[in-house]
Amino acid sequence: MIELKGVGKVYEDGFQALNNIDLAFENGKINVLIGPSGCGKTTTMKLLNRLVDYTDGEILLDGRNLKEIDPIELRRQMGYVIQNIGLFPHMTIYNNVAAVPKLLKWPKEKIKKSVMELLQLVNLDPDTYMNRFPSELSGGQQQRIGVIRALAADSSIILMDEPFSALDPISREQLQDELISLQSEINKTIIFVTHDMDEALKIADQIILMKNGHIIQKDSPNNIIANPADEFVKDFIGKKRLTPKQKLPSLDNFISKSFVSIQSDSSTAEAIKQMTAYKLTNIPVVTQDDMYLGSINLYGALDNQEETIENLVESDTYTIESTTETVEVINELNSINTTIPVVDGNGKLVGTLDPYQLLYEWRVTSEYECGEQ
Amino acid sequence: MIFFQGYMKYWREDYSSILAYMYEHMIISLTVIALSITFSIPLAVYLTKIKSDLIKTITFNIANIFQTIPTIALLALVIPLFGIGFVPAVVALFLYSLLPLLRNTYAGMNSIDPGIIEAAKGMGYGTIQRLFKIELPVALPYIMSGIRVTSVYIISWTTLAALIGAGGLGDLVLAGIGYNDSMMIFTGTFLAIIIAISLDLVINKIEKIFSYS
Numbered sequence: 087m088i089e090l091k092g093v094g095k096v097y098e099d100g101f102q103a104l105n106n107i108d109l110a111f112e113n114g115k116i117n118v119l120i121g122p123s124g125c126g127k128t129t130t131m132k133l134l135n136r137l138v139d140y141t142d143g144e145i146l147l148d149g150r151n152l153k154e155i156d157p158i159e160l161r162r163q164m165g166y167v168i169q170n171i172g173l174f175p176h177m178t179i180y181n182n183v184a185a186v187p188k189l190l191k192w193p194k195e196k197i198k199k200s201v202m203e204l205l206q207l208v209n210l211d212p213d214t215y216m217n218r219f220p221s222e223l224s225g226g227q228q229q230r231i232g233v234i235r236a237l238a239a240d241s242s243i244i245l246m247d248e249p250f251s252a253l254d255p256i257s258r259e260q261l262q263d264e265l266i267s268l269q270s271e272i273n274k275t276i277i278f279v280t281h282d283m284d285e286a287l288k289i290a291d292q293i294i295l296m297k298n299g300h301i302i303q304k305d306s307p308n309n310i311i312a313n314p315a316d317e318f319v320k321d322f323i324g325k326k327r328l329t330p331k332q333k334l335p336s337l338d339n340f341i342s343k344s345f346v347s348i349q350s351d352s353s354t355a356e357a358i359k360q361m362t363a364y365k366l367t368n369i370p371v372v373t374q375d376d377m378y379l380g381s382i383n384l385y386g387a388l389d390n391q392e393e394t395i396e397n398l399v400e401s402d403t404y405t406i407e408s409t410t411e412t413v414e415v416i417n418e419l420n421s422i423n424t425t426i427p428v429v430d431g432n433g434k435l436v437g438t439l440d441p442y443q444l445l446y447e448w449r450v451t452s453e454y455e456c457g458e459q
Numbered sequence: 460m461i462f463f464q465g466y467m468k469y470w471r472e473d474y475s476s477i478l479a480y481m482y483e484h485m486i487i488s489l490t491v492i493a494l495s496i497t498f499s500i501p502l503a504v505y506l507t508k509i510k511s512d513l514i515k516t517i518t519f520n521i522a523n524i525f526q527t528i529p530t531i532a533l534l535a536l537v538i539p540l541f542g543i544g545f546v547p548a549v550v551a552l553f554l555y556s557l558l559p560l561l562r563n564t565y566a567g568m569n570s571i572d573p574g575i576i577e578a579a580k581g582m583g584y585g586t587i588q589r590l591f592k593i594e595l596p597v598a599l600p601y602i603m604s605g606i607r608v609t610s611v612y613i614i615s616w617t618t619l620a621a622l623i624g625a626g627g628l629g630d631l632v633l634a635g636i637g638y639n640d641s642m643m644i645f646t647g648t649f650l651a652i653i654i655a656i657s658l659d660l661v662i663n664k665i666e667k668i669f670s671y672s
């Protein structure tokens with residue numbers, strides 16, 4: 087475990103980059119440092135491998151004072167992934183991944199085994215890729231190498247400074263997913279810097295939100311969203327994530343009450359007349375007290391004009407109860423393309439529903455949601 | 460044809476002295492190249508490591524001044540200090556060669572992506588390890604091209620070393636001018652070009668071995 091106690095950092099030019107930071111990174115967890123640019127995320131991370139030395143407080147690594155550990159030794163024990171990837175262009179992929187194990191003077195066989203396993207872990211075929219140079223890989227592949235290079239020495243702590251931010255959105259999502267599944271296998275203590283809240287919410291066990299060299303809030307993703315500490319946190323999380331998903335208007339709004347129906351004792355000719363007049367292919371059939379019986383299809387009626395309505399009515403038609411949630415209706419809609427009868431709890435016909443109008447409404451609402459940000 | 464036969468005769472009679480001039484030429488050039496590499500590259504690396512802009516400016520200005528003095532003038536200027544012969548020639552050409560190599564190495568080191576350096580530091584390379592395993596190899600293409608350019612220059616400038624009694628192919632050219640013997644002038648010039656081209660090829664090969672992209 088890494089503990090920061092009252093840690094501060096004043097740079098040589100007198101700038102106070104960090105102020106009284108109290109923080110614990112628990113073993114085996116993904117800890118995400120997040121905040122606006124310049125808030126001190128990178129500085130905090132670099133304190134841990136002593137690329138930057140703190141000027142106040144103390145940092146304990148498994149109870150040992152960090153300043154007592156030789157920085158070079160310390161860095162070889164911690165994986166380090168940076169935003170601009172930083173692969174060594176003159177070394178093959180194999181040698182890049184093997185860099186720290188070589189510094190640690192591991193036996194050749196052990197190094198080879200580790201490199202092969204890691205390449206497979208990120209779905210890069212060792213035979214294809216190990217002798218290539220970094221310039222021969224895509225950006226996403228390069229950063230995969232960047233990540234496994236940090237894992238190669240089997241260090242228990244991995245520092246990652248905006249590792250995916252330079253990648254295209256698709257590669258970024260992929261690498262995030264891979265990191266999550268990787269972590270379920272390797273269980274490292276990961277310190278991950280980002281300025282992207284979506285990324286933080288997706289991968290973090292603990293989110294540490296920073297501003298101007300202070301920690302504003304540290305909590306699990308769910309708790310941060312449920313209880314944002316102040317306006318700044320709310321702003322940073324974004325309104326979109328805080329308000330529950332916009333609900334669709336209730337079904338009532340879509341039900342057409344001025345529907346046409348026909349009584350079961352009417353003549354078939356009358357039904358045909360109604361349907362052609364209103365340009366319908368179906369018409370609901372009701373009893374005298376408006377109980378829904380079924381529907382008549384225009385073409386069925388035209389083919390059998392002599393039959394009575396009672397004989398023509400199809401009673402196994404799809405109906406919707408008026409109290410159904412709009413969302414559920416939409417989910418059912420895929421295959422239905424005619425007007426749908428809506429009935430109340432007693433089976434009384436209360437209206438009809440136009441599926442096209444409903445889908446249109448739904449699309450407008452969801453576009454509004456996405457566009458809002 | 461007659462000219463060609465005459466030229467063959469000249470080679471048959473004089474080949475040992477021609478080869479001696481060539482040998483002298485190569486010794487002077489290679490000495491200067493070796494000195495220049497062992498001095499300029501570490502100096503350039505040092506300059507990339509220090510913070511003081513003053514030292515950098517001064518060093519580059521000095522190297523620049525040597526470069527702007529006409530070669531003949533520089534050769535003349537070293538005579539009072541070192542007399543004539545091999546040593547002053549090497550000193551003058553060495554001063555002359557400082558700038559291109561210094562500049563290329565410095566640019567090469569500065570061209571390294573800061574991300575690479577940061578990654579190396581963060582992964583636990585010590586300063587010396589980082590220099591030899593990461594920085595110099597990454598900057599090598601630049602440095603090699605600096606060495607190539609400088610070497611070709613030096614071979615050409617060495618022709619002038621004959622003026623202060625250091626010998627080399629310049630002697631052949633000067634003698635040719637003295638005797639109005641175009642064969643000698645041609646031979647001296649031609650051989651200097653051959654040496655330059657061969658060296659260029661060799662360095663190119665080495666460059667290829669070490670290049671990575």
Ligand SMILES: Nc1ncnc2c1ncn2[C@@H]1O[C@H](COP(=O)(O)OP(=O)(O)O)[C@@H](O)[C@H]1O
Nearest residue numbers: 097099101103122123124125126127128129130
């Ligand atoms: N070497 C330095 N000297 C002085 N100020 C620095 C130095 N490095 C970073 N800073 C300042 O410290 C603050 C925090 O920087 P940093 O930790 O890199 O922020 P970020 O959260 O964007 O990673 C910034 O205002 C930055 O300008």
Ligand SMILES: [Mg+2]
Nearest residue numbers: 127128129247
């Ligand atoms: Mg940063």
